[in-house]
Amino acid sequence: MEPLLDTLGRPLETLRxxxxxxxxxxxxxxxxxxxxxxxxxxxxxxxLLTLEEIARVTxxxxxxxxxxxxxxxxxxxxxxxxxxLVELLHAIPDLEIALTTNGSLLPQxxxxxxxxxxxxxxxxxxxxxxxxxxxxxxxxxxxQKVLDGIDAAAAAGLPVKVNAVVxxxxxxxxxxxxxxxxxxxxxxxxxxxxxxVGHTNGWRxxxxxxxxxxxxxxxxxHPLEPVDAHRPDExxxxxxxxxxxxxxxxxxxxxxPFCGGCSRARLSAEGRLHTCLFALKGHDLRGPLRLGASDxxxxxxxxxxxxxxxxxxxxxxxxxxxxxxKVEMSYIGG
Numbered sequence: 001m002e003p004l005l006d007t008l009g010r011p012l013e014t015l016r017x018x019x020x021x022x023x024x025x026x027x028x029x030x031x032x033x034x035x036x037x038x039x040x041x042x043x044x045x046x047x048l049l050t051l052e053e054i055a056r057v058t059x060x061x062x063x064x065x066x067x068x069x070x071x072x073x074x075x076x077x078x079x080x081x082x083x084x085l086v087e088l089l090h091a092i093p094d095l096e097i098a099l100t101t102n103g104s105l106l107p108q109x110x111x112x113x114x115x116x117x118x119x120x121x122x123x124x125x126x127x128x129x130x131x132x133x134x135x136x137x138x139x140x141x142x143x144q145k146v147l148d149g150i151d152a153a154a155a156a157g158l159p160v161k162v163n164a165v166v167x168x169x170x171x172x173x174x175x176x177x178x179x180x181x182x183x184x185x186x187x188x189x190x191x192x193x194x195x196x197v198g199h200t201n202g203w204r205x206x207x208x209x210x211x212x213x214x215x216x217x218x219x220x221x222h223p224l225e226p227v228d229a230h231r232p233d234e235x236x237x238x239x240x241x242x243x244x245x246x247x248x249x250x251x252x253x254x255x256x257p258f259c260g261g262c263s264r265a266r267l268s269a270e271g272r273l274h275t276c277l278f279a280l281k282g283h284d285l286r287g288p289l290r291l292g293a294s295d296x297x298x299x300x301x302x303x304x305x306x307x308x309x310x311x312x313x314x315x316x317x318x319x320x321x322x323x324x325x326k327v328e329m330s331y332i333g334g
Contacts, residue, residue, distance in 0.1 A: 004064050004302075006275075006309035012302075013263040014068045015061050017054060019085065021269050023075040025102050026138040027126075029167060029194065033138060047270045051081060053289055055088035057267065060298045062092050064306075066265075070098045070122075074269070077105040083116045090117025098122065100163070104141060106149030114156040121153045122161040127171045128181045136171065150187065160187045163251075166209045167194035175209075179218045183245045190236050190249040211252035215239060218248065234261070265306070273302070275309045 003011040021043050026033045049057070058069055069089055076082055076099060089097050096119050103123040113121070125146050127133045133143040153160050164171075164178050175191065182189045191214045194207050218224060224239040227247060236249030237256070266274040271289065272282025283305050288298060 004306055006306055008310060010261065010309075011263050012061070012065050012265060012306050014070070014265070015058065015066045016070045016072055016264060016266045017058070018072050018074065018267065018269045019051075019054065019076050019082065020048070020074040020079040022078055023073060023102070024078055024104060024139065025075065025141065027136055028138055028170075029136075029165060043270055049267075049269065049271045049286060049289075051085040051088060053271070053286070054085060054267075055092070056295075057271075057285060057289065057298065058089055058095075059092050060295050060302065061265070062095055063295070064299060064302055067094060068096045068098065070100060072100045075102050075104070077101050077109050083109070083112045086113055086116035086118050096120075100124065101149075102137070103146035103149035107145070107152045110149070110152040110156040110158060114153075114158050118158060120159040120161070122163055123150050123153070124163050124165070125150075125178075126164050126166075127174045128177050129171075129174050132171055132174060154187070162187055162189045163192055164189065165192045165194055166214060168207050168209050172209045172213075175214055175217045176221050179222065179248060183222065183241065186246065188247065188249065190251055192251040193254045195254050205254075208254050210255045211237065211250040212255070214250050215248075224248070231261075273305060275305065 005011055023031055025031065026036060058066070061069075071082070071085065071089075073079070079085075086097060086099075089095060097117060098120045099113065099118055100122040101124070103125065106121070106123070110121075123146065125133075125143070126136050128143055128147075130143045133146075134140050150160055150162065162178075162182055166172050166175065178191075179189060191211075193209065193211060193214075215224060219239075222245070223242040225242055227238040227240050229238070235253075236251045238247055238249045240247035262276075266277065267285070268274065268282055271284065271286030273285050274282045283301075285298070285301070288301060293301070
């Protein structure tokens with residue numbers, strides 16, 4: 001099959017699927033309570049793609065070259081019967097299925113997810129200091145329960161990655177502690193440069209702890225050496241500990257953007273296709289899907305959208321573009 005390429009020659013290989021805009025955390029950089037309070041109107045159930053609709057659309061994406069699917073949210077484990085969705089996706093040939101979660105529900109869900117066919121899990125954990133973590137999630141959730149969730153996933157046989165968003169003045173003093181928590185465990189730790197994706201008062205470089213700073217902080221205590229990338233579309237630059245205790249990665253979308261290799265599409269919970277994390281608008285797939293479009297017709301729509309894609313927001317980011325309206329991270333899954 002000829003690869004489906006966008007205008008910059010980038011193939012369509014990865015699909016991130018948000019299955020809910022709801023979350024049981026109120027992380028201060030993602031869903032702050034002043035925006036997502038008790039009166040906030042989340043999507044109604046009828047607006048969400050059903051699990052069967054998600055699986056059908058994913059099958060069409062797979063026919064066009066997608067080989068990796070990541071289930072996201074909001075918090076995907078708050079969606080009822082998420083295990084059944086994993087089963088449906090597992091039935092699609094040659095598809096790797098990953099899931100990103102805050103880890104709070106993994107102790108109850110990990111074994112069922114593994115049985116359903118999940119291949120790996122990524123847990124968002126921004127600090128291992130309990131007070132800092134409770135402040136960041138803003139619902140007073142203890143860090144130990146997330147660590148228990150990571151252990152549950154590993155016990156169920158799921159490879160685990162841990163993602164930590166680093167924001168200056170919020171948790172940057174805990175970089176080394178995070179590294180030490182997961183050194184030698186077999187889990188991969190990835191740090192993510194903080195970026196404002198929508199609701200706060202504009203993106204500010206002052207908030208960003210650069211990848212160079214992150215690596216230097218760890219290297220000063222536990223010496224590191226760079227690792228070559230496996231694939232051209234890898235989001236994380238990787239380093240390994242010189243003593244063999246594993247590796248870390250840094251997703252440097254602010255200081256070292258990687259748009260040139262981006263092969264990811266994003267599907268929102270109500271069926272809008274976004275070709276960039278920072279895209280202002282999505283393309284409606286729910287409408288054609290519910291109006292009876294065939295798989296061939298859906299594939300034609302997707303080909304048309306991807307073949308016109310030219311997004312490279314992170315490479316073009318400036319002080320001006322940072323203030324443009326953007327889709328919320330909690331809505332599109334990051």
